[in-house]
Amino acid sequence: MTIKRILLTSIIAVSLFSACGDDPVAPTPEPGLSSTGIITPISSSSVYVPPVSSAVQASFIGLGANPLLVDQWYPQWKAKYLATLQDDLASGLTSNLMGGWFINNAPSAVRVKWNGSSNGCLSAKQSCTVSEGMGYGMLIALFQEDWETFHNLYLYAYGSVTRDYGSTGSYMMPWIMDSFSEWKDLSAATDADLDIATALVLASFKLNAIAPDLAAVYLAHAKNVINAIWNETIVGLCSQNYLICSGNSSMWYKEPVTFNLSYFAPVAFRLFQMVDPAHDWNAVITANYNYMKTAQNLGVGLVPDWSDASGLPVLSPNGSSTLTYNTYGKEAVRSAWRIAWDYYWFGAPDAKLVLDKMAGFIVPQITTFAVSSMPSKAFVTTDGSVSKASTQAVAHLGSYCLMGVASYAEWYQNCVNGFNAEGWNTSYSYFTHILQMMFAQLINGKYVKPF
Numbered sequence: 001m002t003i004k005r006i007l008l009t010s011i012i013a014v015s016l017f018s019a020c021g022d023d024p025v026a027p028t029p030e031p032g033l034s035s036t037g038i039i040t041p042i043s044s045s046s047v048y049v050p051p052v053s054s055a056v057q058a059s060f061i062g063l064g065a066n067p068l069l070v071d072q073w074y075p076q077w078k079a080k081y082l083a084t085l086q087d088d089l090a091s092g093l094t095s096n097l098m099g100g101w102f103i104n105n106a107p108s109a110v111r112v113k114w115n116g117s118s119n120g121c122l123s124a125k126q127s128c129t130v131s132e133g134m135g136y137g138m139l140i141a142l143f144q145e146d147w148e149t150f151h152n153l154y155l156y157a158y159g160s161v162t163r164d165y166g167s168t169g170s171y172m173m174p175w176i177m178d179s180f181s182e183w184k185d186l187s188a189a190t191d192a193d194l195d196i197a198t199a200l201v202l203a204s205f206k207l208n209a210i211a212p213d214l215a216a217v218y219l220a221h222a223k224n225v226i227n228a229i230w231n232e233t234i235v236g237l238c239s240q241n242y243l244i245c246s247g248n249s250s251m252w253y254k255e256p257v258t259f260n261l262s263y264f265a266p267v268a269f270r271l272f273q274m275v276d277p278a279h280d281w282n283a284v285i286t287a288n289y290n291y292m293k294t295a296q297n298l299g300v301g302l303v304p305d306w307s308d309a310s311g312l313p314v315l316s317p318n319g320s321s322t323l324t325y326n327t328y329g330k331e332a333v334r335s336a337w338r339i340a341w342d343y344y345w346f347g348a349p350d351a352k353l354v355l356d357k358m359a360g361f362i363v364p365q366i367t368t369f370a371v372s373s374m375p376s377k378a379f380v381t382t383d384g385s386v387s388k389a390s391t392q393a394v395a396h397l398g399s400y401c402l403m404g405v406a407s408y409a410e411w412y413q414n415c416v417n418g419f420n421a422e423g424w425n426t427s428y429s430y431f432t433h434i435l436q437m438m439f440a441q442l443i444n445g446k447y448v449k450p451f
Contacts (some may be wrong), residue, residue, distance in 0.1 A: 059344040060405045065445040073419035074426045077437050081113050081430060082137070082149070083126075083217050088179045090207035093127050098181035101163045102156075109159055109180070110152035111138040115430045126430075128184060129156070131173040135195025136434045142206075150203060151214075156180075157222055158198055164307050171228040176214065181366040187249035190233045191334075192262040197225040198268040201275055205450040219275065226272050230279045230386055240309055242280075251317045258316050261295060261303040262334040264288040266342040282414050284311075289350040292335075293357070300384040301357040305331035313381060323389040327378035330431070333392055334400045337439055340402035344442070345449050351406070357405040359365075363411050366400050369418025371407035374400075392432045394422045398439030418442055 085102050088094045088111075102109050112133035113126035114126035121128035134157045141150035160177050161170075173196065198223035207215040232238075237253040238245030246252045246260045273281040295303050295311035304313035306325045313326035324330055338357060342362050343351035361384060368372055371393050378389045378396070398419050404412035422439070428436070442445060 006100050015262040018049065024198060033275065044349055059340070060409050060412045061340070061344050061442065062445055063409065063413040064420070065443065066420050067444045067446055070440050070446055071075055071144075073440065074140070074146075075163060076078050076424050076426075077140070077279065077433060079147065080190075080426075081114050081126075081133075081433065082110050082153075083095075084110050084152075085180050092123070093122075093125060094179040094181045099179070102180045106155040108152050109155040110149065111156045111177070111180070112434070113430065114176075115415045116176075118293065119234075119393075121176065121178065121184060126277060127179055129159075129177045129179075130161075131177075131189055131192030131196070132177050133430070133434060135192040135199065136438055138199035139195055140434070140437050140441065142203055143441045143448070145206075147207075150199070154200070154218070154221075162410045170232060171224040171247060172232060175247075180241050187234070187247055189247050190229065190244060191260070191265070193229055194263065194265045194268045197222045197229065198265065200225070201271045211382055213272070223276060225293060226276050226279075229272075230276075233429075234279075234284060243309065244284070244288060246316075254317065256308045256314070258306050258308060258314055259291070260306055260316075260331055261288075261292055262305075262331045262338070264292060264335070265338050266348065267338070267345060269273075270342075270346060289348075289354070292354055293350070295381075296354065296357045300379070302328040302359040302379060303332050304380040304381045305329045323387065324378065326382060327380055327387045327389050329352075329378040329387070329389050332381075332441075333396055336399045336402040337435075337442060340405045341442055341447060343406055343448065355406045359406075359408055359411075362403050363408055364398050366397075366415065369397070369401075369415045371397055371422055389402050392435060394425065395432050395435035395439065396418065397422065398436060398443060401443060402439065 003055060013395060024199040037430075061381070084092075085094070085107055087097060089096070089099060096103065102419060111129040114128050114130045114133055115123050115126050116128065116130065117123040129154050134153060134163070138157065141147075141153060142288075157173055157296060160173055160183070165181055168187065172190075172193045174183040174186045175189045175192070176184035178184050200218040203218035204215040204222065207218070233245040234242060238257060242258075243257075243259055244263050246258065246263060252258070266289070269285045271280040291311060296306050298311050303327075304326050306314055306321050308314045315321055315325050321331070336355065339351050339354050342348050343355060362381075366373070367381075374391075375386050377386045378391050379385070379443040380387050397415070401412060401415035401419050404415060420443075424436075
């Protein structure tokens with residue numbers, strides 16, 4: 001029996017979380033969970049088996065790849081940014097009283113530490129966790145095939161939803177959590193839930209053969225999240241012809257509605273169409289690719305951090321974008337990663353068009369491939385000028401590299417070599433490091449397609 005199979009067997013054997021009793025607004029225990037929260041056998045009909053497809057050969061991903069380098073960075077990322085319940089109890093960030101739900105229901109849960117200071121969070125102590133970090137963390141652990149860490153991150157994400165379900169009425173995770181204690185902001189950020197659901201669907205595909213019961217539990221929760229995403233961010237109060245609402249709170253519904261193109265996750269929507277055919281996720285893909293191309297055509301080919309329904313840059317209603325809203329900045333930096341992933345796995349023609357348009361501007365700008373020699377400020381998307389907003393250093397370099405995966409082989413390989421040569425800089429903080437890990441996994445061949 002392999003080590004992986006032994007580990008998965010031990011995960012299946014543990015109690016996940018207790019059911020929610022007679023609470024009339026709490027979610028029904030998902031398939032595979034008994035009334036006591038123990039995973040129970042599930043019929044094979046409950047497990048979705050994805051269609052088999054051949055690997056996409058069009059992308060240049062693989063040129064210059066160094067997967068062993070990612071394996072070296074991963075334990076450093078874990079050591080710096082993951083916190084267990086026991087860690088936070090020992091440091092006083094939570095208490096037996098405030099952390100009681102996790103102590104009683106999911107004591108092995110793990111969170112991704114955030115260094116922000118919004119909503120009373122203690123930046124220096126990284127006391128809070130944001131839902132975005134949990135989605136990214138689950139994807140990172142998934143592609144490292146670190147199933148124990150993946151499962152414990154899942155417990156925190158699902159536990160946060162389950163504990164506060166009566167307050168939110170939604171399967172979308174609260175945006176900010178205070179350690180293992182309580183929520184700081186109950187509203188959701190759509191990209192986080194897209195990534196959480198994507199990670200769960202992919203985990204279910206990867207584990208079908210060796211742990212079908214666990215695969216079914218992950219898929220059941222993914223479907224609940226997917227349904228919430230559809231109802232709360234695709235249709236309803238934020239409906240804009242299948243464009244993606246940035247969150248599920250009232251500020252995102254006000255006219256003019258503001259969109260974040262880095263939330264467009266075509267791979268997620270293709271997976272959702274497989275497991276949730278009742279909703280037209282293909283229409284979402286078509287609408288958002290068209291919207292992204294419209295935004296590109298209004299400038300130099302990049303996409304802005306925030307935009308209105310016409311594709312023009314606009315300030316976001318949450319007040320976070322005064323310097324960055326019209327740049328390929330701290331939000332938009334994720335766009336090339338999402339589109340390059342779609343091209344790598346599915347060879348989507350729209351993905352190539354978008355990437356080539358981005359690269360048409362970036363390739364002449366980036367001719368030496370090091371953080372120290374590239375512009376330290378983000379580009380304004382309308383005219384290509386350099387803004388006052390800082391880049392995310394190595395994360396921006398990785399994003400620029402991914403723009404070249406469809407049509408610029410030599411430039412792409414040189415960029416990858418430079419990106420990898422940057423190494424693991426311990427001075428970087430949460431956001432730069434987590435993006436570096438995700439981009440590095442894609443660039444270095446860790447995104448193995450499980451179907």
